[in-house]
Amino acid sequence: MTNAVVNSDKKSLNWVALKVAHFCLQYGALILVVLLVLGIALVSPDFLTPGNLINVLVQNAAIGIVALGMTFVIIVQGIDISVGGNIALASLLASIAMSSFHLPWYVGILIFLIMSTLVGWINGFSVSKLGMTPFLVTLATLTVTRGLVLAIGNGQSVYGLPPEIKFLGSGRLGPVPVPIVIMLLAFLVGHILLSRSVFGRQVLAIGGNADAARMQGLNVNRTRTLAYVVCGAFVSLAAIVLAGRYNAAMPDMAEGFEFSAIAMAVIGGTSMAGGEGSAMGTFVGVLVIGLINNALNLLGVSVFYQGVARGAVIFFAILLDTLRRHLAESEK
Amino acid sequence: MTETTLLELIGISRQFPGVLALDHVDFELAAGEIHGLVGENGAGKSTLMNIIGGVVLPDNGTIRLHGQPVEIANPAHAHTLGIGFIHQELSLFPNMDVASNIFFSDLPQRVPGLVDIKQIKQKTRAILDRMGLTEVQPTQKLGSLSPGRKQLVEIARCIAQHNEILVLDEPTSSLSDRETQTLFNIVRELKNQGVSIIFVSHRLDEVFEVCDRVTVLRDGKKIDTVATKQVTHQELVRMILGHEIAASSADVVRKPGEVVLRVESLSRGRLVKNVSFDLHRGEILGITGLLGSGRTELARAIFGLDRMNSGKVWIDGNRVYIHSPENAISHGLGFITENRREEGLLIEKPIVDNIVLANLRSFSNLFGWVSSQKERQAAEQQKANLRIVTPSIDRLVKYLSGGNQQKVVLAKWLQTTPRILILDEPTRGIDVGAKEEVYHLIQQIAAQGTGVIYITSEIPEVVRLCDRVLVMRDGAISTSMDRGNFTGHEILMAATGGNVS
Amino acid sequence: MKTDDIGIVKLRNAAWVQQLTQLTLRYGTYLLLLLLCAVVALLSQSFFTVSNLTNVVLQTVDIGIIAVGMTFVIIVCGIDVSVGAILALSSAFGVRAMIMNGQPWYVGVLIMLAISTFVGFINGFSVSWLGMPAFLVTLATQAVARGLVTIGSGGRIWNGLPVFYNIVGMGSVGPIPNPIIIMIVVFILGHLLLSKTSFGRKVYAVGSNPKTARVSGINVKRVVLLSFVLCGFLSGLSGLVLTSRMDAFTPSVGTGYEFSAIAACVIGGASLFGGEGNMGGTLVGVLIMGVINNALNLLGVSAFYQDVARGLVIFLAVLLDTIRKHYTKIGD
Numbered sequence A: 001m002t003n004a005v006v007n008s009d010k011k012s013l014n015w016v017a018l019k020v021a022h023f024c025l026q027y028g029a030l031i032l033v034v035l036l037v038l039g040i041a042l043v044s045p046d047f048l049t050p051g052n053l054i055n056v057l058v059q060n061a062a063i064g065i066v067a068l069g070m071t072f073v074i075i076v077q078g079i080d081i082s083v084g085g086n087i088a089l090a091s092l093l094a095s096i097a098m099s100s101f102h103l104p105w106y107v108g109i110l111i112f113l114i115m116s117t118l119v120g121w122i123n124g125f126s127v128s129k130l131g132m133t134p135f136l137v138t139l140a141t142l143t144v145t146r147g148l149v150l151a152i153g154n155g156q157s158v159y160g161l162p163p164e165i166k167f168l169g170s171g172r173l174g175p176v177p178v179p180i181v182i183m184l185l186a187f188l189v190g191h192i193l194l195s196r197s198v199f200g201r202q203v204l205a206i207g208g209n210a211d212a213a214r215m216q217g218l219n220v221n222r223t224r225t226l227a228y229v230v231c232g233a234f235v236s237l238a239a240i241v242l243a244g245r246y247n248a249a250m251p252d253m254a255e256g257f258e259f260s261a262i263a264m265a266v267i268g269g270t271s272m273a274g275g276e277g278s279a280m281g282t283f284v285g286v287l288v289i290g291l292i293n294n295a296l297n298l299l300g301v302s303v304f305y306q307g308v309a310r311g312a313v314i315f316f317a318i319l320l321d322t323l324r325r326h327l328a329e330s331e332k
Numbered sequence B: 001m002t003e004t005t006l007l008e009l010i011g012i013s014r015q016f017p018g019v020l021a022l023d024h025v026d027f028e029l030a031a032g033e034i035h036g037l038v039g040e041n042g043a044g045k046s047t048l049m050n051i052i053g054g055v056v057l058p059d060n061g062t063i064r065l066h067g068q069p070v071e072i073a074n075p076a077h078a079h080t081l082g083i084g085f086i087h088q089e090l091s092l093f094p095n096m097d098v099a100s101n102i103f104f105s106d107l108p109q110r111v112p113g114l115v116d117i118k119q120i121k122q123k124t125r126a127i128l129d130r131m132g133l134t135e136v137q138p139t140q141k142l143g144s145l146s147p148g149r150k151q152l153v154e155i156a157r158c159i160a161q162h163n164e165i166l167v168l169d170e171p172t173s174s175l176s177d178r179e180t181q182t183l184f185n186i187v188r189e190l191k192n193q194g195v196s197i198i199f200v201s202h203r204l205d206e207v208f209e210v211c212d213r214v215t216v217l218r219d220g221k222k223i224d225t226v227a228t229k230q231v232t233h234q235e236l237v238r239m240i241l242g243h244e245i246a247a248s249s250a251d252v253v254r255k256p257g258e259v260v261l262r263v264e265s266l267s268r269g270r271l272v273k274n275v276s277f278d279l280h281r282g283e284i285l286g287i288t289g290l291l292g293s294g295r296t297e298l299a300r301a302i303f304g305l306d307r308m309n310s311g312k313v314w315i316d317g318n319r320v321y322i323h324s325p326e327n328a329i330s331h332g333l334g335f336i337t338e339n340r341r342e343e344g345l346l347i348e349k350p351i352v353d354n355i356v357l358a359n360l361r362s363f364s365n366l367f368g369w370v371s372s373q374k375e376r377q378a379a380e381q382q383k384a385n386l387r388i389v390t391p392s393i394d395r396l397v398k399y400l401s402g403g404n405q406q407k408v409v410l411a412k413w414l415q416t417t418p419r420i421l422i423l424d425e426p427t428r429g430i431d432v433g434a435k436e437e438v439y440h441l442i443q444q445i446a447a448q449g450t451g452v453i454y455i456t457s458e459i460p461e462v463v464r465l466c467d468r469v470l471v472m473r474d475g476a477i478s479t480s481m482d483r484g485n486f487t488g489h490e491i492l493m494a495a496t497g498g499n500v501s
Numbered sequence C: 001m002k003t004d005d006i007g008i009v010k011l012r013n014a015a016w017v018q019q020l021t022q023l024t025l026r027y028g029t030y031l032l033l034l035l036l037c038a039v040v041a042l043l044s045q046s047f048f049t050v051s052n053l054t055n056v057v058l059q060t061v062d063i064g065i066i067a068v069g070m071t072f073v074i075i076v077c078g079i080d081v082s083v084g085a086i087l088a089l090s091s092a093f094g095v096r097a098m099i100m101n102g103q104p105w106y107v108g109v110l111i112m113l114a115i116s117t118f119v120g121f122i123n124g125f126s127v128s129w130l131g132m133p134a135f136l137v138t139l140a141t142q143a144v145a146r147g148l149v150t151i152g153s154g155g156r157i158w159n160g161l162p163v164f165y166n167i168v169g170m171g172s173v174g175p176i177p178n179p180i181i182i183m184i185v186v187f188i189l190g191h192l193l194l195s196k197t198s199f200g201r202k203v204y205a206v207g208s209n210p211k212t213a214r215v216s217g218i219n220v221k222r223v224v225l226l227s228f229v230l231c232g233f234l235s236g237l238s239g240l241v242l243t244s245r246m247d248a249f250t251p252s253v254g255t256g257y258e259f260s261a262i263a264a265c266v267i268g269g270a271s272l273f274g275g276e277g278n279m280g281g282t283l284v285g286v287l288i289m290g291v292i293n294n295a296l297n298l299l300g301v302s303a304f305y306q307d308v309a310r311g312l313v314i315f316l317a318v319l320l321d322t323i324r325k326h327y328t329k330i331g332d
Helices: A004-008 A012-043 A050-075 A083-100 A105-128 A134-153 A163-170 A178-196 A198-215 A220-246 A257-267 A279-298 A303-330 B045-052 B075-080 B098-102 B117-130 B147-160 B177-192 B204-210 B233-241 B295-303 B325-330 B340-344 B351-355 B357-363 B372-386 B402-414 B432-447 B459-465 B488-496 C015-043 C050-075 C083-099 C105-128 C134-153 C163-170 C178-196 C198-208 C210-215 C220-246 C257-267 C279-298 C303-329
Strands: B005-016 B019-030 B034-038 B060-065 B083-086 B165-169 B196-200 B213-218 B221-227 B259-268 B272-280 B284-289 B310-315 B318-320 B333-336 B420-424 B451-455 B468-473 B476-482
Touching: A012 A279, A050 A083, A050 A178, A050 A198, A050 A220, A050 A257, A050 A279, A083 A105, A083 A134, A083 A220, A083 A257, A105 A134, A105 A163, A105 A220, A134 C257, A134 C303, A163 A178, A163 A220, A178 A198, A178 A220, A178 A279, A198 A220, A198 B075, A198 B098, A257 A279, A257 A303, A257 C134, A279 A303, A303 C134, B005 B045, B019 B045, B019 B060, B019 B196, B034 B045, B034 B177, B034 B204, B045 B083, B045 B165, B045 B196, B075 B083, B083 B147, B098 B117, B098 B147, B117 B147, B147 B165, B147 B177, B177 B196, B177 B204, B196 B204, B204 B233, B213 B233, B221 B233, B233 B488, B259 B295, B259 B451, B272 B284, B272 B295, B272 B451, B272 B476, B284 B295, B284 B432, B284 B459, B284 B488, B295 B325, B295 B333, B295 B420, B295 B451, B325 B333, B333 B402, B340 B402, B340 C210, B351 B357, B351 B372, B351 B402, B351 C198, B357 B372, B357 B402, B357 C198, B372 B402, B402 B432, B432 B451, B432 B459, B451 B459, B459 B488, B468 B488, B476 B488, C015 C279, C050 C083, C050 C178, C050 C198, C050 C220, C050 C257, C050 C279, C083 C105, C083 C134, C083 C220, C083 C257, C105 C134, C105 C163, C105 C220, C163 C178, C163 C220, C178 C198, C178 C220, C178 C279, C198 C210, C198 C220, C210 C220, C257 C279, C257 C303, C279 C303
Parallel strands: B019 B221, B034 B196, B034 B213, B083 B165, B165 B196, B284 B451, B284 B468, B333 B420, B420 B451
Antiparallel strands: B005 B019, B005 B060, B213 B221, B259 B272, B259 B310, B310 B318, B468 B476
16 A cells, blocks of 8 residues: 555564554554443443443434534634534524424424524634634634523523424434434435535545645635535534433533544544545544543543543544654655 | 647746746647757746746737637636646645546536546546556555656546646656656657647656657747757757856865765665765865755755754764754754745844844843844844845845845854855845855855855856765765866766766 | 635735725734723723723733733744633642642642643643644643643632732732732733743744744744743733632633633734734733723623623634734735
């Protein structure tokens, strides 16, 4: 595969080490999943029960969908840390519409979709057309959306959502919980979009070599904005699932989602440098984080420490990605 | 091979601030021919190609394609006109597979919006086979290919887009011999299919090998277009250089002293192979060679910017281990990089800030307190000595001309009073007047006892300034010549692969 | 990103726009401050009183001290969103040591400054040596630090600090409260460090062009590291002053401080693209933020909407900076 590696054929030990490192970093996430499953099963008897495993998927359905959306944004060398606020705001507005104004559930869904996609569009527009830094733009949108949630909702939660929404978050289709179905469908769509569609190729192209893409006639700004819009669309889906699960819109819902979503995407192979990433990879990343959180719960780790764990996990995920990139660079 | 003219440029002129890049140049490309374009750096090759590629617009002149006048407005337009341009920095997507790279602007779709994987694989396979790249897989990630293969994929992209005209800009600079042959075979095959290729290169041996005709540019003017079978290597070199450049007798005569720098067996990957040489006090040692010959990499390794795989360095007889520029500077080294905007200057900052940058310690006391007064004095001094044209030392460097910018870089290094000064393409992008000043300054510096390493691809400079010259090719020193024993022609021959008679 | 694609650039060719831009860039911040003060004075009678104005400046002390450190970080082309969390963390453990373990006041000071400097070191090390992106690293340290605050303080509020802190927080020299004096001293020292020492020169160089700086013999990694360390240290110092003023420690202290600090620096002329900025500008930026906050309070804007306002301010500040960069970098 890599002709370039042959350069350093001075000591074959060096070469072997590189090959191993390469393999680890490429399939590391999958290996990690396997190790985690084995490790936790050994330590905790409650782990390998169908109830627990299904629970892991349900708990991480919403954030997993967010991670999927985040993948698109990171591929175009951007980031979106407003996802949590986005979810909270969309949920609040939709919930108010449905419970206070008694609008039907499908109108509520529409509000979810429109609101989140709109925020995604604002992010995308600011980044591509206005040329602003993605981190700070989405930091601003995060503050504004969270602020609006508190201001409009007066710091209160909104209850009384229609049963259809509750079904989407807590119901079952046969033996399978609906959130899992939604998540799987979302990942399927994400996979098709990213790996099989023209749009996906364009997104990857921008991440790989935006200038070349422009020279070949691609409207880079529009495609980049669309990546953020797609993220917003997936975020709306996540909001629906989350609101359905809580059967309410709460001001602090989706708190900290941005961290975990980024960590999931990065562990799953999405590179912060852009141009790399896949739906399937992110799914593996979701499993990794989900399993780690599950392990922390089963082992009775206090909730307080989970905040610390979340930060630590994202730190190591980024470190991993940085190492991955250094390795790729040094092979040139 | 037909004789019909495919592309014609008539009376093309283009001016850039301070330099007339092209002066009423005519260029004619026939259908189904491989046409070489040669000339020294600054002769106008890049500008001419950029005009054909739509990157730059001509000030005057006409362009005719298939006999019809056209204006090539931008690269995308050139693209639609059937012109494919392969630059040195490839415009490919290393993160995507070969197939997607080749068909990016025209992805086959069975369902609108979705890529038809089967078809794209088939089509890619077909093109790759046609090019003899049977081992390359359509699904292979582009980044995993060697530079040579990547270049061929870019050509495959042009084939897929049915380009009539292909411009190859220094295509073999990072290719192995075998890859170069593959490239030539493909280029010949394309010619048989009626594609016309413009082959821009410094490697005259290759031009002779693969081109039907060759056009020589010099100082923005077209000198001649000849059939390669009807001209010798030596004649071509003469056309490129013009009259023989003799060492000017007005130049300062120096007597080089003891060895100040000694390099032994320096290697760095594929780029620098086992290079050894000495540098004497007060000597101007030229290092020349074509793009990709390893000169810059050699300098960077010596200066501690990049790590060397192996090698030993002695300064004034003492073994030194230089692992960072900070280190190098403390040992008396200075390095003017080839890209002053990226690595030589703080472009948004004033002249004075730039001049003091490499030697801050000398302006500050124990506590790190900097004396603005001393800084300004030093900067004013340098401004006067080097004759930097500017109303004030507070002017931002970005507003200076290329020549003055380079003087600022030089001033910065002179502030460190280096024992050894390395210059990499110091007169690139500078007008003639400024060049003369720079030559004069460098000779002064050498006369004061500094050992100077002068890296350049401009042969006249080598002949004029250097006491000795090392010619590099493919990462190793191929020839070494002493003053009085070399001519510009011989150097160019050695660098471009001819035999020095 | 190719500048031609960004819509704003098309405006730039109008002559009047160019002249206006020049004026704005040079004196804009000062004018803005004066303008704001004028507007607020019109809107509210209580603004131009000595006690209110003193109060305004007093309120800016926390952000002000942090902004000095943030200026270094931003000039060096980094960013630090963990400053608020560092403030909280260092204060938490310092106060805890004094109140729960009965340590004397100087141990408290030592702990606060040591912890904050250490976190600054972790940030700096990860960015400079490990090559990780600054915003994500500091986002991670923020999460971890906040989590640790919750653990360390157990969610409680502490009061009753040793007398030393009362003097620092409540005392005054003549009519000027001590905290303001401290801030002024910090600004002066910061200014001297930035504009009069070789370290300051190096900071500007690294921020303008790290490659050139490196070739010129500057130890880029060390400069970046020290900038983050300084920022961490000053966050701890700010916490010390804040805790003294409040004579208490609240776990949620420092939340959102990073926004205000970043906004203050950017408004004051520091560019997020590195290489530009100065202490005077940051001071004005801090005062502007203070006046805005004061105005929102005087006008009775709910705390919730203040968050929204803060987000908008950051957005505008970043937009301003982007426009600034694209105008001045090309053309002229």
